[in-house]
Amino acid sequence: MNLGIRAILYSARKWKKTLLVFCLLLAITTLVLSGLAIADAQEEQAEEVRGTTGASFTVERDISTGGWNGNYSTQEFMSEDMIQQIAAVDGIAGYDATLITLPRIFNDKGEELVHENYSFYNYGSYNSQYHELFLSGRFELVEGTHITDDMTNSIIISRELAEWNGLKVGDTLTGVYYPQNNTPEVDMEIVGIFDVVADKGDQVNMYDDASYYAYSSYVFCSMDAAEGLIKGWGEDGEGISEAYYYVTDAAQLENVIREVQSISSINWNNYKITANDEVYQNISSALSDTGTLITTLIIVITAVSMVLIILILTMSIRSRKRETGILLAVGIAKPAVILQYVLETLLIAVVAFPLAYLSSKQVAGTLGTLFGKAAENIIVTPEHFMLVAIVGGILLVAAVLVSSISTMRLKPKQILAQME
Known part of the structure; x- marks a missing residue:
């Protein structure tokens, strides 16, 4: 009788054992396919974080x-x-x-604005959205727009300052560096208002002039306006002291910094670079931990499942010693007998794997929510199925071979003698 037919007949006759292996393969494959889909969603999220979170570095x-x-x-x-x-x-x-100035600021009636310090801590800015205070999340623009390098006389103020003085976007303010010394007056239009996200009682925590100023007294003006405030004054401590650079791909931050440091026209003995990627590092660390957990679970599920399958197949093959001995005694080679066992297992897998592919499409989303993923982002793909089918098939063949060792090492007479 053809070994393929023998495999089909045996599987049908021993339907309870066939059903047990089928259910086990269905559950295992569903979990592994779901795990791979979640792992891919995790990787996509990591890629998205790299693009949306970004990172920055400061040159000062x-x-x-x-x-x-x-x-x-x-x-x-x-x-x-x-x-x-x-x-x-x-x-x-x-x-x-950053071009730091400490101006006094007045409204359109010539009245000095109500604020918490003697003067304002003003950052001359090219593109305020890339300033470290906004990149770090300590400040958030809530009205209007950021300062851009094509603006000339623009200013951004805090929400508190706006509320205390009845100011809004579009109003005009006048800044004067040292009124008592008749320094130039610079008129500036309010183009944006920011909110202080950081703890109001948590000052900058730096040992410089900024640490003495409340966040509400911080303002940002266009670089042209900042240069106009100090025109004719010329203090030694005034100039652009630091710059902030935003990198879209946070994972490439170190490479970008190395390329910057290779600019030979800059005397790097006079400047230092500081990477600002705490947000990305914290998020990517959490994502990495979750990715490691998912991978570990897939490995553990696969390993435990292999042990269970080997145990089931070993018990099944041992219960068939008489059949095996007879087959060997009538001249059927051991490889052919083992091949029959392999076919029996693969016949079950041929049915279990496609059904697992269908069931995993439903299960993956539910499992993904346990790892904080949106169900619609967890997609089981044909590539996942092909990977699991190929690797699963190889592992099943290996499991049959391992399960057959104890029986196949005996000769036909020894097998039949054990059954007497």
Whole structure:
């Protein structure tokens, strides 16, 4: 009788054992397919995080390598050319720079604005959305627009400052660096209002002038306006002291920084670079931990399932010693007998695998929600099925071979003698 027919007849005759193996394969394959779909969704989320979270780095004067002139460091400031050279490096999506001034600000009636400090802590800005305070999430623009490099006399203020002084987007303010010294007056239009997301009682926590100012006293003005405020004053401590660069792919931050440091026209002994990727690192670490957990679960499920299948097949083959001995005694080779066992198992898999593919499409979404994934983002693909079918088939063949070792190492007479 053809071994294929024998395999089919045996599977039908031993339907309880066939059903047991079928249910086991169906459950295992469904879980593994679901796990692969969740793992892919996890990877897609990680890719999305890299693009949406991004990261930044700060280039600033290194005052430790410069001298001092009274209270001011003589370290060179950043030039416009230097800022633009760095901004041109591949991978940098945007930039901002800082020209710090401490102006007094007045409304259109000439009245000084109500605020918490003697003066304002003003950041001259090219593109305020890329300023470290906004990139870090401490500040969030809630009205109007950010300052861009094509604006000349624009200013962004805090919501608190706007509420205290009855200000809104579109109003005009006048900034004066030192009124008592008749420094130039600069008229600025309010183009945006930001909210302080960080703890109101948590100041900048830096050992510089900014630490003495409440967040509500921070303002951002266009770079042209900031330069207009100090025109004719010329203090040694005034100039562009730092710049912020936004990198779209946070995973490439280190590579971008290395390329920036390779710009030979910049004396890097006078400047230092600080990476700002805490948000990305925290999120990616959590995603990595979840990805590791999913992979571990897939491996554990597969390993435990293989042990169970081997045990079931071993018990089945041992219960068939008489049949095996007779087949060997009538001249059927051991490889042919083993092949029959393989066919019996694969016949069950041929039915179980496609059904598992269909069931996993329903189960994967439910399981994915346990890992914080949206069900619609968990998709079991044909590629997942092909991978599981091929690897699963190989593992099943290996399981049959392992299960047959104890019986097939005996000779036909020994097998039949054990059955007497």
